[in-house]
Amino acid sequence: MSILVCGGAGYIGSHTCYGLIEQGEDVVIVDNLMTGHRGAINPAAKFYEGDIRDAQILDKIFSENKIDAVIHFAANSLVGESVEKPLKYFNNNVYGMQILLESMVGNNVNKIVFSSTAATYGEPEKIPIEENDKTFPTNPYGESKLIMERMMKWVSRANGINFVSLRYFNAAGAIESGEIGEDHSPETHLIPLILQVPLGKRDHITIFGEDYPTPDGTCLRDYIHVIDLADAHILALKYLREGGESNIFNLGNGKGFSVKEMIAAAEKVTGQKIKTEIGTRRAGDPAQLVASSEKACKILGWTPRFDNVEKIIETAWTWHKNHPDGYSDKK
Numbered sequence: 001m002s003i004l005v006c007g008g009a010g011y012i013g014s015h016t017c018y019g020l021i022e023q024g025e026d027v028v029i030v031d032n033l034m035t036g037h038r039g040a041i042n043p044a045a046k047f048y049e050g051d052i053r054d055a056q057i058l059d060k061i062f063s064e065n066k067i068d069a070v071i072h073f074a075a076n077s078l079v080g081e082s083v084e085k086p087l088k089y090f091n092n093n094v095y096g097m098q099i100l101l102e103s104m105v106g107n108n109v110n111k112i113v114f115s116s117t118a119a120t121y122g123e124p125e126k127i128p129i130e131e132n133d134k135t136f137p138t139n140p141y142g143e144s145k146l147i148m149e150r151m152m153k154w155v156s157r158a159n160g161i162n163f164v165s166l167r168y169f170n171a172a173g174a175i176e177s178g179e180i181g182e183d184h185s186p187e188t189h190l191i192p193l194i195l196q197v198p199l200g201k202r203d204h205i206t207i208f209g210e211d212y213p214t215p216d217g218t219c220l221r222d223y224i225h226v227i228d229l230a231d232a233h234i235l236a237l238k239y240l241r242e243g244g245e246s247n248i249f250n251l252g253n254g255k256g257f258s259v260k261e262m263i264a265a266a267e268k269v270t271g272q273k274i275k276t277e278i279g280t281r282r283a284g285d286p287a288q289l290v291a292s293s294e295k296a297c298k299i300l301g302w303t304p305r306f307d308n309v310e311k312i313i314e315t316a317w318t319w320h321k322n323h324p325d326g327y328s329d330k331k
Contacts, residue, residue: 002026002065003237004109006052006100007073008045009036011182012115012171012229016071017042018180019230028065030057031074039327040180052096055103062107069111069240070104071233072097075145078188079119079284082141093144097151105159111240112152113233116167118250118289120146127256128292131167131248138284149248156246164236164244168251169222169291171229173312174319181319182226183326190221191313194263195320198272205274207259209281220256220288225306225315235300249300252291257309269313 003020007013008029013036020027027045030052041047046065050057052074061067075093076082082089104112119142120135137143152163172191174181182192196202210217232251239247257265267274296302306312 001068002028004028004061004067004070006030009033009040010073012226013073014040014180015175015226016230016233017045018175019234023234028061030061037183037327038329052100055099058103062103067109069237070109071113073115077141079139079141082139086140089140089144094147097148101151101155104161110161112161112163113236114152114163114165116149116165117142117145118167118169120167123286127288128254128290130292131250131295162240163246164240165248166232166236166251168229169224169289171226172223173225173315176315178318178322190262191316194266194274195317197274198270199320199324204277206277206279208279210278212287214258214287216258216260218259219285220258222252222256222290223309223312224252225312228304228306232296232302235302239300249296250291250293251296252293253304253307254291254293256288256290265310266313269310269317
């Protein structure tokens with residue numbers, strides 16, 4: 001039996017594919033390469049270039065392969081863009097989930113692991129955030145992911161598809177071998193933006209606000225290594241295969257690191273001074289976002305391997321040093 005990975009050419013999806021293949025799984029990838037990269041695809045996987053909003057390509061994949069379960073990463077994920085182009089996000093993310101679930105029902109595939117987000121919570125009421133906290137997204141991206149979760153809930157009840165939704169925080173780092181890594185356009189994630197300074201790609205990093213109610217005045221975030229996220233998806237798959245009921249889990253290290261702490265750690269890893277400038281606060285940036293992952297640890301048996309922020313940055317630095325322009329397959 002094979003695992004269908006939707007969005008397996010993307011950042012987290014590609015790392016998960018590598019982990020699945022290491023575990024001896026047969027992997028089938030579908031990706032439209034809109035934000036993914038051909039160079040990120042594990043050569044041991046079977047690849048279909050296509051869009052999950054195309055029912056025909058999904059039915060072709062399900063008919064040509066014995067698919068046991070789906071891991072679903074395919075989605076647009078830029079918060080700022082989602083505010084400017086909400087219909088793009090509802091079409092790609094929500095409608096894509098509808099077509100995928102319809103195809104799964106029609107082809108009798110009854111297990112799905114879903115890549116969700118902490119953006120489903122919106123402004124947190126308390127820290128650390130737990131799975132039963134209120135979900136009130138503050139942008140269309142978070143809203144689209146929450147709708148996708150609710151779609152799975154109702155389809156689970158009506159059609160017997162069991163799901164695990166993994167709500168994670170700031171994905172970071174790269175596979176330790178440096179084969180694959182993070183390459184977004186535009187780049188919005190803090191660690192690669194910081195590393196663009198020692199790479200000579202930008203003059204400085206802007207800190208958006210230093211007057212937050214945190215120890216050093218800058219925002220605190222929970223950074224989780226991409227390999228730890230990959231491990232969690234694989235454990236969630238195991239959980240469903242063993243008869244686990246539909247469930248939602250947070251994934252994070254449970255520790256917050258400030259923007260200034262991340263810059264200091266990057267300076268230590270790279271051995272270079274990183275110039276900073278202070279900007280104004282960005283609208284909608286909470287002071288703290290930190291996860292409680294106790295539920296995932298207890299039920300899935302998940303324990304993050306990378307709990308040291310310098311080690312996380314070190315793996316990212318290895319990738320970016322060796323691939324300063326990202327993948328070579330830019331469209």
